[in-house]
Amino acid sequence: MSDKEPHDPYKQIQTLHKRLNYHAHRYYVLDDPELPDSEYDKLFRELELLEKQHPELMTLDSPSQRVGGKILDSFTSIAHQIPMLSLSNAFSDDDIKEFYSRISDLLNHKEFVLIAEPKLDGLAISLRYEQGLLVQAATRGDGTTGEDVTQNVRTIQSIPLHLSGDYYPKVLEVRGEIFMPKKGFAQLNQRQIDKGEKTFANPRNAAAGSLRQLDSKIVASRPLDMFCYGIGVVDQAHKKMPLAQSHSEILKQLHTWGFAVSPEVKKCDNWQACLNYYQSILSRREALPYEIDGVVYKVDDIAQQQQAGFISRAPRWAIAHKFPAEEVTTPLLDIEVQVGRTGALTPVARLQAVFVGGVTVTNATLHNQTEIDRKDIRIGDTVVVRRAGDVIPEVVRPILSQRLDSSQAYVMPTHCPICHSLAERVNNEAKSRCTGGLFCPAQRKEAIKHFASRKAMDIDGLGDKLVEQLVDCGFIETIADLFQLTSIQLVAMERMADKSADNLIQSIEKSKSTTLARFLYALGIREVGEATALALANFYKTLECIQHKNAEDLLEVPDVGPVAAHNIDTFFAQSHNQQVLNNLLSSGIHWPEIINKTLDELPLEGEIIVLTGTLLHIKRNDAKTRLIELGAKVSGSVSKKTTLVIAGDKAGSKLIKAQELNIKIVDETEMMAFFET
Numbered sequence: 001m002s003d004k005e006p007h008d009p010y011k012q013i014q015t016l017h018k019r020l021n022y023h024a025h026r027y028y029v030l031d032d033p034e035l036p037d038s039e040y041d042k043l044f045r046e047l048e049l050l051e052k053q054h055p056e057l058m059t060l061d062s063p064s065q066r067v068g069g070k071i072l073d074s075f076t077s078i079a080h081q082i083p084m085l086s087l088s089n090a091f092s093d094d095d096i097k098e099f100y101s102r103i104s105d106l107l108n109h110k111e112f113v114l115i116a117e118p119k120l121d122g123l124a125i126s127l128r129y130e131q132g133l134l135v136q137a138a139t140r141g142d143g144t145t146g147e148d149v150t151q152n153v154r155t156i157q158s159i160p161l162h163l164s165g166d167y168y169p170k171v172l173e174v175r176g177e178i179f180m181p182k183k184g185f186a187q188l189n190q191r192q193i194d195k196g197e198k199t200f201a202n203p204r205n206a207a208a209g210s211l212r213q214l215d216s217k218i219v220a221s222r223p224l225d226m227f228c229y230g231i232g233v234v235d236q237a238h239k240k241m242p243l244a245q246s247h248s249e250i251l252k253q254l255h256t257w258g259f260a261v262s263p264e265v266k267k268c269d270n271w272q273a274c275l276n277y278y279q280s281i282l283s284r285r286e287a288l289p290y291e292i293d294g295v296v297y298k299v300d301d302i303a304q305q306q307q308a309g310f311i312s313r314a315p316r317w318a319i320a321h322k323f324p325a326e327e328v329t330t331p332l333l334d335i336e337v338q339v340g341r342t343g344a345l346t347p348v349a350r351l352q353a354v355f356v357g358g359v360t361v362t363n364a365t366l367h368n369q370t371e372i373d374r375k376d377i378r379i380g381d382t383v384v385v386r387r388a389g390d391v392i393p394e395v396v397r398p399i400l401s402q403r404l405d406s407s408q409a410y411v412m413p414t415h416c417p418i419c420h421s422l423a424e425r426v427n428n429e430a431k432s433r434c435t436g437g438l439f440c441p442a443q444r445k446e447a448i449k450h451f452a453s454r455k456a457m458d459i460d461g462l463g464d465k466l467v468e469q470l471v472d473c474g475f476i477e478t479i480a481d482l483f484q485l486t487s488i489q490l491v492a493m494e495r496m497a498d499k500s501a502d503n504l505i506q507s508i509e510k511s512k513s514t515t516l517a518r519f520l521y522a523l524g525i526r527e528v529g530e531a532t533a534l535a536l537a538n539f540y541k542t543l544e545c546i547q548h549k550n551a552e553d554l555l556e557v558p559d560v561g562p563v564a565a566h567n568i569d570t571f572f573a574q575s576h577n578q579q580v581l582n583n584l585l586s587s588g589i590h591w592p593e594i595i596n597k598t599l600d601e602l603p604l605e606g607e608i609i610v611l612t613g614t615l616l617h618i619k620r621n622d623a624k625t626r627l628i629e630l631g632a633k634v635s636g637s638v639s640k641k642t643t644l645v646i647a648g649d650k651a652g653s654k655l656i657k658a659q660e661l662n663i664k665i666v667d668e669t670e671m672m673a674f675f676e677t
C-alpha cells in the first residue's frame with residue numbers, strides 16, 4: 001500500500017492491483033517468484049477487504065476476480081471474427097522435407113526462416129483484450145464458433161486480466177493453448193480419488209473438463225496454465241509499438257504484454273535444423289513439465305505466411321510434426337464388421353481392454369481386408385495397438401512368436417452383415433461396400449445420425465440409440481421422415497418420457513431453420529464435409545443452382561475436387577434423392593438468403609451488437625453469422641462501445657446493462673427485419 005495516499009481507497013486498490021499483478025506475473029509467467037506466498041496472501045486479503053468496503057471500486061481486472069464468480073446455466077456461443085484453424089500433420093522426416101520444398105516453391109525460392117515450437121497437448125483458446133482489458137475468452141469450438149468461457153479463464157493465473165505496459169493495441173486477440181501441467185494433473189487426480197470422485201484419463205481431458213465447468217470457483221481450484229502461440233484480430237496497434245512483422249517478434253511482444261510463451265521456441269534455417277529440433281525435444285519429452293504431442297514449424301515472416309496462404313482449414317505456412325504414437329500389446333478377441341454411412345464395410349478388432357495414448361481402448365480399426373492380409377492378423381493373436389492423440393486406435397501387427405495354434409485367419413463377408421445385400425469392391429477401392437444403399441438399415445441409421453448431428457442440422461435430443469430404435473420399428477426410413485414424427489410415436493420408444501418426446505419434437509421443429517451450408521453438409525454426400533459445403537453455399541448461393549450443376553461445372557468452386565464434384569452431381573441426379581429433397585423442403589426447412597459481401601451491401605457496418613436472451617425463430621449462431629455477414633461485429637458482453645442490443649425472450653442482466661447505458665435495444669422481430677432488407 002502506498003504511504004503517500006493512505007486514505008484514498010481508489011489509489012490503495014490501484015497500488016494493490018499493481019503489486020499483486022507484478023508478483024503473480026513473476027510467479028506464474030516468469031517462474032521466478034520474489035515474495036513468499038504468505039506475503040502475497042496478505043496483500044490479497046487487504047485487497048479483498050477494501051473491495052468489500054468499496055464495492056463500487058471493483059473492476060474486471062482486479063486480481064480478486066481470479067477466485068471465480070457466479071454459476072452459469074450454460075455457455076453462450078461466440079463467432080470467431082477470424083476462424084481458428086487447425087494444422088496439417090506430418091509423421092516422417094520425408095513429410096518435413098516435402099513441407100520445406102513446398103514452402104520454398106510457394107515463396108518463389110526466396111530465403112525463409114522457420115520457427116519451431118512444441119505442440120502442446122491441451123485446448124486452443126482465443127482471448128480478446130479491449131483497451132488492455134480481458135473482455136472475452138472463447139474456446140476453439142468448430143473453428144468458426146466457440147463457447148464463451150471468460151469467467152473460467154479469468155481464474156487462470158498466468159493469463160493477464162489486463163495487458164502489461166502502455167504500448168498495446170486497442171483491440172488484441174491472443175491465441176494459445178490452455179493445458180494442465182503433469183504435476184498439477186497428478187495432484188488433481190489424487191484429490192479426486194480422496195473425494196471419491198472420478199479421475200481424468202489424461203491432462204488434456206482434465207484441462208478440457210475443467211474449462212467446461214459452469215462453476216468458475218471449481219475452475220479456480222484446477223491447475224490450468226497457458227502458453228500463447230499467435231494472434232487473431234488486432235486493431236490500432238500502439239504508435240510506439242507497431243505490430244511486429246514476424247512470428248518470433250510477435251511472440252516477444254506477447255511476452256512484454258504479460259503472456260507466457262513457450263521457452264522452447266527456436267529459429268530453424270533449413271529442414272535439417274527442424275529435424276534436429278524434433279529429435280532434441282523428443283528426447284526431452286518425458287522431462288518436460290507438460291504434455292506435448294509433437295512440434296510445430298511455422299514460416300516466421302508474416303508477409304511470407306500471407307504469400308503461402310491457406311488450404312481449406314489449415315495454413316500452408318505451418319505444419320505439426322507429430323511424435324510417434326504410443327504402442328501396447330493386447331489380445332484380439334474377435335473381428336466384427338461395421339457398416340458406415342456410405343455402406344463402407346470396416347472390420348473392427350474387439351480387443352481386451354488396454355490403456356494406450358491416454359485412454360482405455362477396446363475397439364480398433366483394421367481398415368480393410370488387404371490390410372488384414374498384409375499385416376497377417378488373426379483372431380486370437382496378441383496384437384500391437386497404437387493410438388496417438390485423438391486419432392482412432394489402430395492394430396499395427398501381430399506378435400508372431402505368441403501366435404496360438406487356435407488362431408483363425410479372417411475373411412471379410414461377401415454380403416452386408418446387416419441387410420445381406422452383396423458387398424462389392426468398386427473402382428479399386430480398398431473397402432468393400434454394401435450395395436443395399438438406403439435399403440440397408442445400417443446405412444439409413446448412419447445417414448440419419450449424420451443428418452441430425454451437431455455440425456449438420458443440430459437436432460438436440462436425437463441420440464444414436466433413439467435413431468436406431470426409430471429405424472428398427474419402421475417409423476423413419478429416410479431423413480425426411482424425421483419431420484413427420486409425432487410425440488405418440490416417440491413415447492412408444494424405450495426410456496422416452498412425454499416431456500422428452502415434446503422437447504425432441506420442438507428441437508426437430510427448431511432445426512428447420514438452418515443455413516444452406518449446414519443443410520448441404522447434412523445430406524451426407526460423400527466427400528462433402530463442412531468446408532466443402534460452405535464453399536458450395538458461398539459460391540452458388542442457392543440450392544437450385546447447385547442442383548443444376550454438372551461435375552465439370554462444380555470444379556469451378558474452390559475446395560471442390562473431381563471426386564467430390566462427381567459425387568455431388570450423381571447425388572442430385574438420383575430420383576430417390578430428389579424425392580427426399582422435395583419432402584425435406586416441403587416440411588419447411590429453410591435458410592436465409594446468402595448475400596454478397598460487397599462494401600455497399602453491408603448495412604450493419606460499424607455496429608457492435610450484443611445478442612441476449614432466447615431467440616425463437618432463428619438459431620443464435622445463425623443469427624450471429626447473418627449479422628456478421630451484414631457487416632456487424634457481434635460481441636458477448638455489453639459495454640459503452642456496444643451500439644445495439646438484440647434482446648430475445650427472457651433477456652436478463654445484459655438487457656438491464658444496455659438500458660442503463662442508454663444503448664439502442666431491438667427485439668427479435670426487428671432483427672429479422674434486418675435480414676429481409
Ligand code: IVH
Pocket residue numbers: 085086087088117118119120121122123124125140176177229230296315318320
Ligand atoms: S498454431 C494457424 N502452435 O494444435 C495455426 N497450434 O491442429 C494455428 N497447438 O488448435 C495453431 N500447440 O490447439 C499452434 N505451438 C502451437 C500449438 C498449437 C498446440 C494446437 C492448437 C490447434 C491445434 C492445431
